[in-house]
Amino acid sequence: MKQRLAAIGTVETLPHRVAAFLSREIESGELNPGTRLPTEQELSEKFGVSRNVVREAIAQLRADGIIEARQGIGAFVLAPEQRAAIRIDREALKDTHNMERLFELRCILEAESAALAAARRKQEHLDSIKAALDRMGGEERWEEGSIDADLLFHREIARATGNSYIHTFISFVCEQIRHSIHYARLTNPLHDLVEVNVGEHVRIYEALVAGDPAAAEAAMRAHIVGAANRVGVKLPTRKISGAK
Amino acid sequence: MKQRLAAIGTVETLPHRVAAFLSREIESGELNPGTRLPTEQELSEKFGVSRNVVREAIAQLRADGIIEARQGIGAFVLAPEQRAAIRIDREALKDTHNMERLFELRCILEAESAALAAARRKQEHLDSIKAALDRMGGEERWEEGSIDADLLFHREIARATGNSYIHTFISFVCEQIRHSIHYARLTNPLHDLVEVNVGEHVRIYEALVAGDPAAAEAAMRAHIVGAANRVGVKLPTRKISGAK
DNA sequence: TGATACATATCATCCTACAACTTGGGCCGA
DNA sequence: TCGGCCCAAGTTGTAGGATGATATGTATCA
Numbered sequence: 339m340k341q342r343l344a345a346i347g348t349v350e351t352l353p354h355r356v357a358a359f360l361s362r363e364i365e366s367g368e369l370n371p372g373t374r375l376p377t378e379q380e381l382s383e384k385f386g387v388s389r390n391v392v393r394e395a396i397a398q399l400r401a402d403g404i405i406e407a408r409q410g411i412g413a414f415v416l417a418p419e420q421r422a423a424i425r426i427d428r429e430a431l432k433d434t435h436n437m438e439r440l441f442e443l444r445c446i447l448e449a450e451s452a453a454l455a456a457a458r459r460k461q462e463h464l465d466s467i468k469a470a471l472d473r474m475g476g477e478e479r480w481e482e483g484s485i486d487a488d489l490l491f492h493r494e495i496a497r498a499t500g501n502s503y504i505h506t507f508i509s510f511v512c513e514q515i516r517h518s519i520h521y522a523r524l525t526n527p528l529h530d531l532v533e534v535n536v537g538e539h540v541r542i543y544e545a546l547v548a549g550d551p552a553a554a555e556a557a558m559r560a561h562i563v564g565a566a567n568r569v570g571v572k573l574p575t576r577k578i579s580g581a582k
Numbered sequence: 583m584k585q586r587l588a589a590i591g592t593v594e595t596l597p598h599r600v601a602a603f604l605s606r607e608i609e610s611g612e613l614n615p616g617t618r619l620p621t622e623q624e625l626s627e628k629f630g631v632s633r634n635v636v637r638e639a640i641a642q643l644r645a646d647g648i649i650e651a652r653q654g655i656g657a658f659v660l661a662p663e664q665r666a667a668i669r670i671d672r673e674a675l676k677d678t679h680n681m682e683r684l685f686e687l688r689c690i691l692e693a694e695s696a697a698l699a700a701a702r703r704k705q706e707h708l709d710s711i712k713a714a715l716d717r718m719g720g721e722e723r724w725e726e727g728s729i730d731a732d733l734l735f736h737r738e739i740a741r742a743t744g745n746s747y748i749h750t751f752i753s754f755v756c757e758q759i760r761h762s763i764h765y766a767r768l769t770n771p772l773h774d775l776v777e778v779n780v781g782e783h784v785r786i787y788e789a790l791v792a793g794d795p796a797a798a799e800a801a802m803r804a805h806i807v808g809a810a811n812r813v814g815v816k817l818p819t820r821k822i823s824g825a826k
Numbered sequence: 827t828g829a830t831a832c833a834t835a836t837c838a839t840c841c842t843a844c845a846a847c848t849t850g851g852g853c854c855g856a
Numbered sequence: 857t858c859g860g861c862c863c864a865a866g867t868t869g870t871a872g873g874a875t876g877a878t879a880t881g882t883a884t885c886a
Contacts, residue, residue: 352869357645378836378837390634390870390872396837401598408837408879409838409877409878411879412836413837418753419757421754424750424754425666436746442748443745446694446748450690501683501687503680507751513664595838631839633840633841634840635840637868651867652847652848652867653847653848653868656867829885830885831882832881832882833883836877836879838875839874839877842872845868846867849864852863853863854859854861
């Protein structure tokens with residue numbers, strides 16, 4: 339009854355907005371662990387929504403393990419380490435520093451996974467990885483579909499590790515990055531970038547075919563550093579293990 | 583009005599149960615991506631709950647990106663790679679194979695993070711890591727609190743990387759493992775295990791103090807393989823990068 | 827003083843109603 | 857016959873109230 343703005347084209351629902359607001363308040367430390375949240379009625383009045391909406395929002399936070407609701411008492415903020423789900427705030431990813439950190443995490447995950455995949459891949463995996471590679475460099479080269487194929491390439495490598503958790507985590511991180519990248523900030527002419535990008539993928543694929551873990555890891559690491567640079571995120575090219 | 587069983591001590595709410603049921607149906611492949619779910623009314627009749635409960639369940643699945651609901655049409659199952667949250671099924675972790683995979687993921691994350699931490703740690707981080715180490719080997723040595731201190735040690739190292747995403751991911755994975763481990767299957771007398779465990783932690787700490795990334799990575803890798811073995815999970819001691 | 831019973835506060839669930847949106851079919855006119 | 861418009865039905869989104877379940881503090885009474 340209060341906020342009838344954004345009535346058109348609003349994709350995110352009211353419960354989602356309320357949950358995001360509370361979540362942000364908890365993350366920022368305004369609501370410390372152990373704190374009791376306002377009652378559902380107070381929240382519904384504060385946001386100008388029905389109690390039903392508040393309940394759906396709280397249900398989501400509770401499912402994530404961020405808060406705990408106890409009948410007859412109230413809802414309390416939990417300690418951050420006991421959350422049951424990982425969720426990445428896309429607003430925060432608009433900050434380049436955060437995007438840089440996410441790329442760093444991706445690099446860790448994918449580099450070692452590429453090595454694992456090189457050691458364990460079966461012919462079936464090589465086939466689907468090759469298929470993705472062909473789509474990427476083929477006729478869809480300049481289309482939106484090329485980005486899909488790029489992601490698919492990475493996901494298929496993750497799948498080749500035979501470890502479903504690795505697959506899940508890598509898919510998740512890649513998807514978050516994809517949704518938050520400003521493709522506008524490409525650093526070079528598009529044509530050159532595509533050439534370089536496809537070339538890096540080919541090198542990874544070749545290492546997988548050869549079954550060479552060290553080469554696969556190195557190629558993947560170089561690729562992710564390059565991919566980050568191409569979208570305007572400078573990633574420190576730290577190489578840690580092995581001889582200097 | 584139908585299922586008044588489990589009225590006492592019931593921690594999980596009706597929406598949670600409905601969400602779990604639907605989620606499992608999707609995971610198992612009975613509801614393929616693209617499929618339309620039954621209407622809210624049909625679901626409420628099927629489960630014998632109110633439409634409100636169904637809505638809360640659907641709100642959770644939607645927040646995770648498992649399904650997408652569109653006003654006026656219905657709710658549809660989404661492809662697994664575009665989900666917005668990572669959630670690990672604790673039932674699945676009762677299978678040793680899955681636990682082994684999760685340990686493998688943890689090893690990847692923590693080994694490289696230890697190297698990062700060695701390069702970036704400040705005195706403040708070393709202090710809090712040392713504090714956790716002391717608690718672990720101190721008087722709480724035989725208590726439940728020792729496990730808390732163990733986890734804290736790892737979380738503090740993750741924090742020393744200065745990368746909040748790495749911290750979040752590692753905390754999450756460690757917590758999932760902790761909740762699902764059967765400490766009953768210890769492979770050796772408790773006393774020996776604690777000695778070895780503390781010793782491994784000390785070696786990691788020393789590498790961090792020395793600021794030696796390669797040593798920190800190696801020590802962490804050895805520790806996690808050891809920790810897995812101690813709880814009955816055999817982890818292949820694969821070492822990939824560097825010279826053989 | 828101590829224990830029991832009651833009042834209150836809060837979440838959990840249910841119910842009904844209406845608004846917003848999509849789809850499909852029927853009606854009407856050309 | 858064909859094409860466009862409008863309306864009706866179905867579905868999700870939101871509102872608001874009613875009742876049950878549970879925990880806590882208070883007041884009463886032995």
